[in-house]
Amino acid sequence: MTRYLPWVAGAALVALPFVYRSPYPLHILIVILIWSFAYTSWSVMGRFGLVSLGHGGFMGVGAYVTALVWNYGHLSPWVGVPLAVAASAALAALVAYPCFRFRITGHYFALVTLALSGIVLQVITATRDYTGGSLGYTPERYQGGSSLWAFQFSDKTTWYLIALVVWAAGLFIWNRVDRSMLRYALEAISEDEDAAAATGVHVTAEKLKITVLSATMTALAGALYCQYQMFISPDTVSGISVSLQMVFAVVVGGIYVSLGPTIGAVITILLAEILRIGFGTRAVGWDNLVYGVLLILFIIFLPKGIVGSLMDLSRRSRWTSS
Amino acid sequence: MPLMGVDTRRIYLITSGLGGALAGLAACLLVLQYDVHPFVGLTFGPITFLICVLGSLGNFGGGFVAAFVFAEIISVGGLYLDLEWGYVFAFAFFIVMMFVRPEGLMARRS
Numbered sequence: 550m551t552r553y554l555p556w557v558a559g560a561a562l563v564a565l566p567f568v569y570r571s572p573y574p575l576h577i578l579i580v581i582l583i584w585s586f587a588y589t590s591w592s593v594m595g596r597f598g599l600v601s602l603g604h605g606g607f608m609g610v611g612a613y614v615t616a617l618v619w620n621y622g623h624l625s626p627w628v629g630v631p632l633a634v635a636a637s638a639a640l641a642a643l644v645a646y647p648c649f650r651f652r653i654t655g656h657y658f659a660l661v662t663l664a665l666s667g668i669v670l671q672v673i674t675a676t677r678d679y680t681g682g683s684l685g686y687t688p689e690r691y692q693g694g695s696s697l698w699a700f701q702f703s704d705k706t707t708w709y710l711i712a713l714v715v716w717a718a719g720l721f722i723w724n725r726v727d728r729s730m731l732r733y734a735l736e737a738i739s740e741d742e743d744a745a746a747a748t749g750v751h752v753t754a755e756k757l758k759i760t761v762l763s764a765t766m767t768a769l770a771g772a773l774y775c776q777y778q779m780f781i782s783p784d785t786v787s788g789i790s791v792s793l794q795m796v797f798a799v800v801v802g803g804i805y806v807s808l809g810p811t812i813g814a815v816i817t818i819l820l821a822e823i824l825r826i827g828f829g830t831r832a833v834g835w836d837n838l839v840y841g842v843l844l845i846l847f848i849i850f851l852p853k854g855i856v857g858s859l860m861d862l863s864r865r866s867r868w869t870s871s
Numbered sequence: 872m873p874l875m876g877v878d879t880r881r882i883y884l885i886t887s888g889l890g891g892a893l894a895g896l897a898a899c900l901l902v903l904q905y906d907v908h909p910f911v912g913l914t915f916g917p918i919t920f921l922i923c924v925l926g927s928l929g930n931f932g933g934g935f936v937a938a939f940v941f942a943e944i945i946s947v948g949g950l951y952l953d954l955e956w957g958y959v960f961a962f963a964f965f966i967v968m969m970f971v972r973p974e975g976l977m978a979r980r981s
Contacts (some may be wrong), residue, residue: 647970660924661969663917671962675955789917797944 562713564708578790581818582712582772588802588810590766590797593726594759596804598655598739602792603644603662606669607764609787611620611771613673613680616688616781619699621679626700630772637768638761640665645760649753652742663789670788685782688775700776708777714772716811719766723807726759735759779844801847803854812856894919906908927975937976940964 566575591604611633618629644665648658674682681687691699695707704706726732734755737745746752775781784790794817802813820843824836851858898912905911918941926937941961947958968976 644966651970651973653969653973657924657969657973658980661966664921664965667917668959668966669954671958675953675959790913837932 559717562805566709570706572705575709575820577818579708579712579777581706582709582716583770583777584798584818585617585811585814586712586716586719586773587767587770588737588795588798588814588828589716589723589807590763590770592799592804592810593723593766595757595796595799596761597732597735599735599756599760600655600659600796601662601763602659602789602796603641603665604763604795605786605788605791605793606662606666607637607767608774608791609666609669609673610640610784611768612775612781612786613686615772615775616686617679619688625698626772626776627698630700630769633772634765636769637771638765640669641761641764642757646753649756654742658696666787666789666792670783673783673787680864681782683783685780685785687780690779697715701779706793712773712777715769720807720811722762722766726762727807731755731758766869797844797848799854801844801851801854803856803858803860805853806856806860809854809856810870813854816855882944904912921962925965925968925975927977930975930977933977940976 600773614633614636615629618624691701694703734750798813798817799810803809828835922937926933944961945957948960
């Protein structure tokens, strides 16, 4: 039964937009799927103790390079997205390689990457003549509205399916990493770098691999977000706040389980949306307050995240029953 | 530590309280220079952290020197180019310094 569960759930998710076509919930679902993919790509490296706060920067590069290539280069996103992803991967390698080479780990790695996302945010804001600065930026609309070449679709169902495929690919990569030798190497590294190196693990290369993979996925999420929303601003796709948003959501959902980041995205985005609608204009800002308090409570009382705690609970009950 | 008769919980409470109080005092002084808005803390938080690490954690003089260097880079960069470029240079300086001297500017040799 449990073997077929992922396939049944997948089929249900694919069929959903053909049965239920209400635009607003569909929009929320698409946003959740795109962010889930971004959070999954963070947790690919975050679960090995490589806490990066630079993912806001990678996402910003992904989104802005795609939009700039389309507006100024008049090249299709089919060219722009690979360019954006390559730029982000290069940026990640440029910063991460010296970090790993000089053995900057733990808090120090988090801070170096924090500075990196600060740099990306400030560069986007500073080059406001080209990127629109903090006012945001819009890729030009294609005349026909929908076009595969321009990667712009006016139909939400199409976007839903695209986001679903990308999200599923993210989960697939997560699971592939989970089952690979890379995982064992990285777990050894996160326990003790010297011991790992002594057993023949190439510490720098393995860490660099996972970082570049993670940055690549994050940039793709940024590009997807840009193409879907058709509006990006430095605060929504880049910077320290986005990096922190990723960390919070993954911690709430569960960092060591493949569906954890997804659940984290569902909970944080639904919570923010419900609070926003519930409070409305009567109390602007209250939604953020409730959101913040809930995040603190989650982190203190469920350090393994919701999915992680649930799995612990079921495992414990299985032990006691057998 | 608890074995040596140190009440860890009490020490943590006092240090956290003191840290918050001093940050509040710093904010009172910053208000003289900056305008206040709900996101004002967010703009200082990360930079404060970076400066502390740059000047070696737990080193008072180091923190002072690092804050001075950081502020000068931001201001001088902002004087010749936009203010944002000042921040870019400061962050880049931090990253390079972490590669060159991960223990911070004023680390004591142990």
